Amino acid sequence: MRIFRSIDEITEQLPGAVATIGNFDGVHLGHREIFRRVKRDAGLLGGTSVVITFIPHPVKALDLQRDMRLINTYAEKELLIEASGIDCLVTIPFTPGFAAIGAEAFVREILVGRIGIRKLIIGSDYAFGRRREGDVNLLRKLGERFGFEVEVLEQISGDGIVYSSTAVRRMVAEGDVRGVVRLIGRHFSIGGTVVHGLHRGKDLGFPTANISTEKELIPRPGVYAVKVKIGDVFYDGACNIGNNPTFGNERESIEVFILDFDRDIYGEEIRVYFIDRVRDECRFAGIEALKEAIARDVASCRALLADVSIIEYREYLGGVMA
Incomplete structure (x- = not known):
């Protein structure tokens, strides 16, 4: 083009x-x-x-x-x-x-x-x-x-x-990442650079990739089942959007725990595809309760993502536009 x-x-x-x-x-x-x-x-x-x-x-x-x-x-x-x-x-x-x-x-x-x-x-x-x-x-x-x-x-x-941009904005802002696929014909995604965060995830046993992005429209705070693209490879993941109320962070963050993955990707560009919403962001009584909730989230995401194939822009128009 x-x-x-x-x-x-x-x-x-x-x-x-x-x-x-x-x-x-x-x-x-x-x-x-x-x-x-x-x-x-x-x-x-x-x-x-x-x-x-x-x-x-x-x-x-x-x-x-x-x-x-x-x-x-x-x-x-x-x-x-x-x-x-x-x-x-x-x-x-x-x-x-x-x-x-x-x-x-x-x-x-x-x-x-x-x-x-x-x-x-x-x-x-x-x-x-x-x-x-x-x-x-x-x-x-x-x-x-x-x-x-x-x-x-x-x-x-x-x-x-x-089909309207206003409807897409509303659905994403409400966290309806599964439903919005019917309007945009692909999975909603966020691309960005992996940056250093507070490293709390690693201490909890769930190290996360913190994403810095230019994207303006971000799904409603909560936990989401996602697919993460690093290079040309897709991985399953659990994404938390919000300010981590258990710790009382002031700034909203986008953190992804990538399942079955152990590599340093600081500074790399990745893309996160949102598949489904798991739950709202919650404040927990303590660290142990938070760790148990994250473990449940990871198990839920693993089950949700087992048979999911990502619809990317390179693919979803292949037959339609011929």
Whole structure:
């Protein structure tokens, strides 16, 4: 996939460009269906499939006083869009200057002038441009004027579920990591670097990998059955998210006990895939009670993970996007 990190990098129009525009946070099943149609129609034209998105997310850039946590890091989003088989990704820096561009100027100068749009596929609630003045009706009028087709998709759903980034955020924040697979089509994961913690796990007989991550959206505090990817190998694990109330830590941490594993991985990048929630985080009367609870957690995780296969972004689109 070719990535343009600014409009200025597009020095010639993309042949037969079929595009979609949006933030695509989470790259959920609804987004994937849009990408599938973009790829299909570009193929029919012998053209180029294009996804146009923004960095940072407009909510972050405009400081709208909303506590919205992104589902994916920008690096994850790029990988997920690439896994969808898209030819070109255009990531437009969302600056105050860009936010001030009117809808018609955006279409004329960027979609038509730079990209050479032939067809635009959008959702029914899509709006763009200064003060979101560009709606579906305006796009269709501009499409007629500049010679590109506009296709509007209604809300995309499956099995009675409407796919939305808001729903994904809610489910992950509530700890429903098993249920969210139905919306994103893969296991929710967190990538990060293994860093030194307080080393209490080792003293308890359950040494943990403490993870430093750029991920904004973290599951609700508690214990989770997880799969841990180190290099190309998967391991079963038990993950605790929270502030360890038995010890009264002030900062929330993400700690993973990797089952049947004994190697120093400080400084290494790992990825944790969340399979199911085991329990809430609890305060225990003492160290022995905590050790007994951890042992039960590990046994529960081992049983939950026995027959689980991870759905990764490289795999879940293999047959769908062909």
